[in-house]
Amino acid sequence: MDNMQDDKLLIAGHQFGSRLFTGTGKFSDKTTMINALIASKSQLVTMALKRIDPSGQTDDILAPLIANQMKLLPNTSGAKTAEDAIFAARLTREALGTNWIKLEIHPDQKYLMPDPIETLKAAQVLCDEGFIVLPYIHADPVLAKRLEQVGCAAVMPLGSPIGSNKGLASRDFLEIIIEQANVPVIVDAGIGAPSHAALAMEMGADAVLVNTAIAVSPDPVAMSRAFAMAVESGRIAYLAGLGQVNQHAIATSPLTGFLD
Amino acid sequence: MTETNEKSVVVINNQYVIEISNRETTLVDVLERLNNDNFPLGQHFAIAVNNSIVTKQRWSTHSLNHEDKINIFGAIAGG
Structure with a gap:
């Protein structure tokens, strides 16, 4: 599309040329990590x-990330309560000098489901303190709106549990969130294949965050490239406009007989 | 810090006990003892003493007390 050059993602006044966000966890070593992130x-x-x-x-x-001009989004992983997350956010601001924070609170270690009540409480406090808050949430359209209302810069609903690679199990609810949101929607967690990322982008997600699927691939650099292409492809398809889904066939060739 | 004949200690990361002078000891004094090749204290760290964050500007003036709990945080890989 001609306008792809102008299709930038804006979050809290910061412009992103890529709609693929990546995590740094689970890579076998730092060199592989940075090469994959660059790819x-x-x-x-x-x-x-x-x-x-x-x-x-x-x-x-941090050094290679900063050297490659990547914006840092520290998370509050490990927080089980709003109080934990607020403390963690303040620590990251002190340590890294950024007020951007991926707010994630998951008291349950098995499924790592985000706690909606604690997340909303923490988001309110952190937004009031001037943080740029990107909360990781279940695909809950009501919660997404509430977080938007307290000042979150984006919402990050999950596709499926963290690290599960199960794709967009929450698809129906993601569609509602995307339809209703006035802030960017970043689909996070569970995206296990480039096709999942493409689907999220075709649905109108503003970005996706991928970590495990890239990091655990036998070839993380190649997988990074595949995800980058998938995200761009999905975004172009969304902007181009997908055809209507129909229950019955609609012919693509004239149905009149040869001899009519 | 109160002058006593007993040794004063601080606890780092709930794990390491470090003896400190009974004269006034600041956070920077302790950090300098840790600042070696295995523990390069750069700028990308945050420190909490007794669960209160001490900003970098206050590291050189924050006096430590016996049994203070110091936690040092840095960035690690994560998603």
């Missing part, structure tokens, strides 16, 4: 904050 063309990458071991080797993942 993805991602301009926004997530990371976590943890206590660091003063007796052990530290692995500075």
Whole structure:
């Protein structure tokens, strides 16, 4: 499409040329990680904050990300309550000098389902403190609106559980969120194949966040490229406009007989 | 910090106990002891003492007390 050059994603005043966001977890090593992220063309990458071991080797993942001009989106992973998440957000602002935060609160370790009540509570506080809050949520259209109303810069509904690679199990609800949202919708979690990412973009998602599917691939760099192409393809298809779905056949050739 | 004959200690990351001087000891004093090749303290860290964040500007003036709990946080890979 002619207008693809102008099709930028804007979040809280920051412009992104790529609609594929990537996580930094689960890669076999730092070199593979950075090569995969570069191949993805991602301009926004997530990371976590943890206590660091003063007796052990530290692995500075930030230097190559900053050197490649990637915007950092620290998360609040590990938080089980709003209070935990608020503390984690303040720590990341102090450590990394960014007020962007991926708010995620999941008390359940098996399914890592985000806690909607704690998430809304934390979002309210963090937005009031000037954070750019991108909350990870279940595909709950009501919660998405509530988070938008308290000032979140985007919403990040899940496709399926984190790391499950099960794709858009929440598709029907994602469609409602996308239809109703006045802030960017970033489909996060569970995207296990480029086709899942393409589908999300065809549905009108503003971006997708992918981590596990790239990191655990035997060839993360090639998989990154595949995701980048899928996201771009899905976005072009969305902008071009998909054909209507029909229950019955609609002929693409004249149905008149040869001899009529 | 109160002068006593007993040793004062701080606890780092719930794991490491470090003895500190009974004279006034700041957060920077402790960080300098940790700042070696295995633990390069750059700018991308956050520190909480007794669960309160101490901003970088206050590291050199924040006095430590016996049994203070220091937690040092840095970025790691994550999704």
